[in-house]
Amino acid sequence: MKKPLLCVVMLALLLTSCAQLAPTPTPTWTPAEPAYWPTDGWRTSTPEQQGMDSELLVQAMDYLLQQELYRVHSLLVVRNGYVVLDAPFYPFQPAWKHDLASVTKSWTATLVGVALEQGFIESLQQPMLAFFAERKVANRDARKEAITVEDLLAMRSGLECVNAPTEVTLIEMLASQDWVQFSLDRPMAAAPGQSWVYDSPGVHLLQGIIQQAAGMDTLDFAMQHLFDPLGISDVAWLADPQGINAGYGDLRLRPHDAAKLGYLYLRDGVWDGQRLLPEGWVDAATQPADGPQPSGSGYGYLWWLSPDGYSARGRGGQRIVVVPEKEIVMVVTGGGGRSGTVIDELLSSYILPACKSTTPLAANSDAVATLQAMVEQAAAVPPFEPLPPASLPEITKRVSGQTYALEDNRFALRSVTLTTYEPDEAGVRITVSGGPAGSPKWEWRVGLDDVARTSPGRYGMPAAAKGGWSSDDTFVFVVDEIGNNFVWEIALTFNEDKVSVTMQDLTGFFTEVVHMRGQLER
Numbered sequence: 324m325k326k327p328l329l330c331v332v333m334l335a336l337l338l339t340s341c342a343q344l345a346p347t348p349t350p351t352w353t354p355a356e357p358a359y360w361p362t363d364g365w366r367t368s369t370p371e372q373q374g375m376d377s378e379l380l381v382q383a384m385d386y387l388l389q390q391e392l393y394r395v396h397s398l399l400v401v402r403n404g405y406v407v408l409d410a411p412f413y414p415f416q417p418a419w420k421h422d423l424a425s426v427t428k429s430w431t432a433t434l435v436g437v438a439l440e441q442g443f444i445e446s447l448q449q450p451m452l453a454f455f456a457e458r459k460v461a462n463r464d465a466r467k468e469a470i471t472v473e474d475l476l477a478m479r480s481g482l483e484c485v486n487a488p489t490e491v492t493l494i495e496m497l498a499s500q501d502w503v504q505f506s507l508d509r510p511m512a513a514a515p516g517q518s519w520v521y522d523s524p525g526v527h528l529l530q531g532i533i534q535q536a537a538g539m540d541t542l543d544f545a546m547q548h549l550f551d552p553l554g555i556s557d558v559a560w561l562a563d564p565q566g567i568n569a570g571y572g573d574l575r576l577r578p579h580d581a582a583k584l585g586y587l588y589l590r591d592g593v594w595d596g597q598r599l600l601p602e603g604w605v606d607a608a609t610q611p612a613d614g615p616q617p618s619g620s621g622y623g624y625l626w627w628l629s630p631d632g633y634s635a636r637g638r639g640g641q642r643i644v645v646v647p648e649k650e651i652v653m654v655v656t657g658g659g660g661r662s663g664t665v666i667d668e669l670l671s672s673y674i675l676p677a678c679k680s681t682t683p684l685a686a687n688s689d690a691v692a693t694l695q696a697m698v699e700q701a702a703a704v705p706p707f708e709p710l711p712p713a714s715l716p717e718i719t720k721r722v723s724g725q726t727y728a729l730e731d732n733r734f735a736l737r738s739v740t741l742t743t744y745e746p747d748e749a750g751v752r753i754t755v756s757g758g759p760a761g762s763p764k765w766e767w768r769v770g771l772d773d774v775a776r777t778s779p780g781r782y783g784m785p786a787a788a789k790g791g792w793s794s795d796d797t798f799v800f801v802v803d804e805i806g807n808n809f810v811w812e813i814a815l816t817f818n819e820d821k822v823s824v825t826m827q828d829l830t831g832f833f834t835e836v837v838h839m840r841g842q843l844e845r
Contacts, residue, residue: 365582374679396415397654399655401585401653440592444472447476469515492523496527502524554583559575584643589652711772712745726843738841748770749800751769771789808830810830820842
């Protein structure tokens with residue numbers, strides 16, 4: 324439960340300015356006025372100039388470079404508003420966007436706060452269903468009518484949601500034709516406030532609420548009221564069939580832009596003299612929300628809480644970490660593995676201990692040079708030996724360049740074409756119709772010499788692929804979508820004028836292997 328404010332006057336000011344945010348404790352940390360605003364880009368600094376020990380950051384890089392548990396893609400550390408460590412890890416490139424997965428939830432929560440500050444939402448205590456009065460909602464009862472905006476923010480709505488061993492209800496929502504309607508129609512598993520359940524479809528309802536409250540496209544709202552003020556223009560965000568941004572995930576930003584969310588919260592919701600979030604919002608969003616909490620962790624308004632601060636977390640190792648008392652914002656992106664263990668160790672054993680002082684330390688040019696060398700090592704292409712060209716099976720000549728129409732399938736894939744270029748490269752083109760695909764056509768170059776080829780991918784983020792013929796009739800390849808946070812193993816088995824396709828997500832989001840059949844197009 325939240326603690327009461329220390330005096331009635333402060334409580335009155337908070338309620339007046341914050342449109343009925345829940346009471347929060349008096350902050351123990353007050354943000355200082357920054358030397359500049361990173362709207363047009365972050366300024367860089369040596370760690371020592373910001374009171375950090377470069378030698379511990381060298382150890383942090385060594386720790387990540389030795390990792391086998393987690394495929395890190397990038398590490399960005401900002402202290403006092405200055406970038407002190409910026410390390411992309413091969414094959415990720417610093418100019419690329421990255422899928423933030425469920426880190427998106429904290430952006431959705433922030434947009435709710437923005438809508439509250441702008442007056443589009445009157446109060447977090449408004450009933451959820453009040454925003455969808457024109458919809459006929461199934462399983463409607465007194466419990467569902469009692470769900471508030473704050474209940475959705477705190478993951479305590481009581482709506483039925485299955486999320487183990489994978490997010491079953493989310494996958495069902497993605498397969499539906501109207502994600503908001505699906506999310507509204509779910510039966511109630513409990514009364515609001517009685518239980519905490521990780522509910523991605525419930526978070527998508529918040530984007531629906533923003534659309535209804537503001538009367539405008541959700542991406543337009545986000546650009547006008549949040550991204551533009553922060554200086555973020557390169558945005559890709561999955562939308563549902565009705566054009567509503569995916570509230571639960573699939574926002575894609577550059578790591579430097581993702582860090583701006585942490586800095587906005589570090590600056591108490593103010594950006595370059597403009598208040599974007601209501602007074603009191605940051606404290607309310609980053610304290611344990613009233614009611615039930617997840618086991619072993621605190622949870623605010625779609626932010627995960629820890630003794631040091633708070634973080635936005637996403638599948639595959641996406642993280643925005645804010646440590647107010649250390650003036651730290653850390654952004655990590657990755658491609659899967661035991662990311663939680665690694666990132667927690669990175670923060671507790673290296674990043675936070677490196678914060679030695681609130682004032683500059685003595686220069687350490689040797690350590691800074693070593694740190695820069697390790698950053699360059701992380702970004703470099705690792706040494707490799709291409710395999711000699713393999714002989715191609717006889718079937719290659721018959722199927723190469725032919726298009727096969729696929730039967731209906733859960734990924735909405737419509738056709739597949741394999742083109743083999745002797746001796747060491749192939750091309751695969753898959754067309755897509757509908758669904759959360761990101762583009763109507765996927766095209767990959769596939770290395771046949773055990774060296775991945777990089778191609779433009781979905782949402783403008785490159786993918787790397789390699790593979791080959793596993794038998795005389797089956798072509799198998801693996802596509803690492805890198806910034807899109809998926810790794811696919813795809814097998815094409817040809818039989819006369821037919822093809823059988825198996826597709827498996829190696830990151831574990833889709834747990835089952837999907838089987839499809841296709842027929843040669845005449």
